[in-house]
Amino acid sequence: MSDHFKVIGVSSAGKELEEVKQDEAIDVVPIEMSRKITPLQDIKSLRNMYKFLKKERPQIVHTHTPKAGIVGMLAARLAGVPHRLHTVAGLPLMEATGVKRKVLDFVEKLTYLSATGVYPNSKGLYDFILQNNYTSKEKLKVIGQGSSNGINTTFFSPDQVNVDQKQLLKKELNIEDSDLVFVFVGRLVGDKGINELVKAFTEMHQEKNLERNSKLLLVGPLETELDPLYPETLREIENNKNIIITGFQKDVRPYFAISDALVFPSYREGFPNVVMQAGAMGLPSIVSDINGCNEIIIEDENGTIVPVKNVEKLQKAMEKILIDSEYYNRLKKNARSMIQSRYEQSVIWNALLNEYKTLLKEK
Incomplete structure (x- = not known):
């Protein structure tokens, strides 16, 4: 994507983020996001993400993981980002019950409500999202035959x-x-x-x-x-x-x-x-x-x-x-x-690139 756009990677700080900066040759910005249910920390993360997005004014924000999804999509909506995309690559709530499940259901629905497009990375997740009424069918799309990133079969050989x-x-x-x-x-x-x-x-x-x-x-x-x-x-x-x-x-x-x-x-x-x-x-x-x-x-x-x-x-x-x-x-x-x-990874990459270009062209 950095061959076609200016890309900025955002996640919690750590050596992994620095490795992404080096390996992908992109700018990175650390914004702390807890992996647990932590309302006070999450509000702080939301505020920091909003300030960052208002400053950068990106055309596309694309989030991965549940916590980055709720923080990134809500902040992007508040900041007026036109294309707010969220990839669903697994749902921890599937194993949750009781009050925790209700909280996670609400968070998932709020994430999808804030997004303009939701991309489950498998057909099974697509069906699960519809069955649980997390969002409308119009917002959902599986890229290619599934997967978030495909597989480089030359590297993995x-x-x-x-x-x-x-x-x-x-x-x-x-x-x-x-x-x-x-x-x-x-x-x-x-x-x-x-x-x-x-x-x-x-x-x-x-x-x-x-x-x-x-x-x-x-x-x-x-x-x-x-x-x-x-x-x-x-x-x-x-x-x-x-x-x-x-x-x-x-x-x-x-x-x-x-x-x-x-x-x-x-x-x-x-x-x-x-x-x-x-x-x-x-x-x-x-x-x-x-x-x-x-x-x-x-x-x-x-x-x-x-x-x-x-x-x-x-x-x-x-x-x-x-x-x-x-x-x-x-x-x-x-x-x-x-x-x-x-x-094959190149097929998934090209499909995602085409999705980005199509969305930008429509606006």
Whole structure:
């Protein structure tokens, strides 16, 4: 977009924002936005965002994430920004109940009311928004076939990681060539299905006399504040020699390259990049039956879909990958081509650019 517009990136301060400034060669502005429900801090964020937008007078404000959405869209409306666009890439409220759910429902409706266009990044989210009457159909649009950003299949390619790199990483992580490696990439929190994943993996080895050993590779930060894992899950991760935790990794390609299948049993998503990345790296996926996941993965073609929070079905899916080599190889053969044909990044970028240009032309 910076080839066509002056782009300014806004988020809370931190090293990630500075990395965006360097990597994307754009201006950035830090405005603090809490990830929790914090009314007083949110009012301060709204005021700061409004002052910034009144000064800059942009033609387009495009927000991502629920908190940036409510702050950015409300501030943009108050500041008179003509094009106020919000991408919906997952809804935390799906797991909320009671008073918290009512508060989040209200915030979501206010965000969409303040926006001139709302872009759910999957067909499932599009349907969910309509079913819950968050906004009118006229405001909604899915860009391309879904996804917020598509996937660069040249960057995410098995060819980008050589044999020496893979062998070195396997040695470092104590993975044998004979091991089948299940990988999860993302935040290690409850609503990503990590409790169920660890239990399914552990019970698979306890209950079965399996001919082939497997490892579970957990790539991502362990978060202990917003949605911590069960104590028994943390103990199992610490004590099970077949479970490997790496922490956050900026480049996840080497970890996909030494793995055989992605397991992604999340409770909710918009359109998960991880599943597209794994597919582009040639990995079949076991995913939960949720928005986005059940659009990227086609049953028995490039992976398999299991019910949310179902340890038994997740375990059986992992066992089939481990035991049935013919089935596994069929899924693996289709994995990369099915991502290339539907979610190549350049297609999504061009569709979004066309959306911007069309809106500006109309005004």
